[in-house]
Amino acid sequence: MKTLLPTSTAGSLPKPSWLAKPETLWSPWKLQDEELIEGKQDALRLTLDDQDRAGIDIVSDGEQTRQHFVTTFIEHLSGVDFENRQTVKIRNRYNASVPSVVGTVTREKPVFVEDAKFLRTLTKKPIKWALPGPMTMIDTLYDGHYKSREKLAWDFAKILNQEAKELEAVGVDVIQFDEPAFNVFFDEVNDWGIATLEKAIEGLKCETAVHICYGYGIKANIDWKNTLGQEWRQYEEIFPRLQKSNIDLISLECQNSRVPMDLIELIRGKKVMVGAIDVATNTIETPEKVADILRKALQFVDADKLYPCTNCGMAPLSREVARGKLNALGAGVEIVRKELSV
Template identity: 85%
Template sequence: MTKFKTLLPTSTAGSLPKPSWLAEPEKLWSPWKLQDEALNEGKQDALRVALQEQVHANIDIVSDGEQTRQHFVTTFIEHLTGVDFEKRKTVKIRDRYDASVPTVVGAVSREKPVFVESAKFLRQQTDRPIKWALPGPMTMIDTLYDDHFKSREKLAWEFAKILNQEAKELEAAGVDIIQFDEPAFNVFFDEVNDWGIACLERAIEGLKCETAVHICYGYGIKANTDWKKTLGSEWRQYEQAFPKLQQSNLDIISLECHNSHVPMDLIELIRGKKVMVGAIDVASNLIETPEQVANTLRKALKFVDADKLYPSTNCGMAPLSREIARGKLKALSAGAAIVRNELKLTLA
């Protein structure tokens, strides 16, 4: 298992904004502006830029900023057999908003690696620990229309096997943390506990690198912010999945904290796990002050040991401007540094 030298190692939850020459900025699902070999070079250049932004902001655990993919779920699915992207249906994603999605028309399989070459490229660019995000099985099935298995659970188990194949090759490519994005865990509570967590454990089977599950309240898009307004003064969704996740084989649980109505004491339910604490609000253009970040981390430290706390963003930042995302990265790093110094003084 990976040992990180830095106390409170910082990271992002996922995406960073793409450069305007690669895709339309501040927009999800934005189509590529380049094609063929120019697109491959453009993705690598954007990855370099995203990495440099993280290094410049003193982020400890770096990622590709998801520069090489159009969408955090569908880009993976595009590379699988058994899914027809021409045959589309409108479904309600996470019981929140309608989207036109591809259809599962037969057995699903992964004929070749999806992100492994990009992960190798990132590994060549940096000596820092790297994290790679994959969609979780439940979030994958929620982003499709199933016309073959006719069972969310059966399809999820098939995806778990495929994800495990990809994860093992990512680990061999030098990835230190593999993160599975499961925003669906905050919605389908019965399924999460009946088979969702077990399915995720199938996806991490045999891995020696660290594994994480990222559960948030979604990107800062209108459909998600409108939904949040209906959740009342306390958001207790994590309470449903945390007890079983605490018993799972996953190493790290990633959650949304800053500017949310999540009671911080829910972290007690995952005591013993490493916790990626979202200390940056991705649904706001206001750049946090380092002290605001530090304050979120201090609250979290009441419920998680310092050596298990990983400061992060609430979710991905693809819909934000590059300038704002840059400022938020720097605030995250500076806020973590404040608390890190306080802890060192306490331990001295």
């Protein structure tokens, strides 16, 4: 029988302190060589255990085997120089030192397939695997070769499609593309961003998702959110086109957010991953607070299409806080499931 309101996380979960420095983005590994491989696998087991104990239905790797949700994928591609770094502004918000595109980008070998295959051996639950979306990838690089964001995005889309097909082949049930850039570059999203995303999912039989959030709880993102006014209506610019797209699930941010809930009406018919956990605070939600967000969302999305989730990844949080938030998600969903079954 299909699970009602299946829960999942949007992306990263904190790594154990013996693997990488806690509460830090882009944290370097503390292990190397064979020890690092074993350590990553141990971290996968632990993150899976945390999800199981919290009652998460669609589990993930918690991004335990990667340093960053975008650059770890790019590191494995040809045509990108990580030594020749340039400073660019990421999503019009903050400066970062990023690698340079110096030639045609290609994927010589699988990136996450072995990790996904290992995770598949650990669980019988559905697995969700996150990949960076084409537009967010180009926004995390300096392009000294293509001189065209769109051309580079199409090449990334082809590479992502190769990776996604191999992930599907080893048993991944949902492939999610992370596109926080969709909340910033509206014209490009509608001109070619969604089209490149559809190229990335071409030929897949598993479920596909796009995750569009307002970012981790880091200062640059919080400062940006403070400029957005009383209502955050960015989704309004892109939802109509996404509603017509081939993507199955759309992941959005709702908890402690100024996103008007009725914007979900614009993607009526799609499955919606409703962010019911705020990742920008250490305060652990009560199950009732989680339930309240889900009740509001149910006014605009049918129960069989509602997938409770977190707003974004939780890598910058402590493991204790992240566990508490996972447990709150699971408990809050149970409240609403009972209400719906009456």
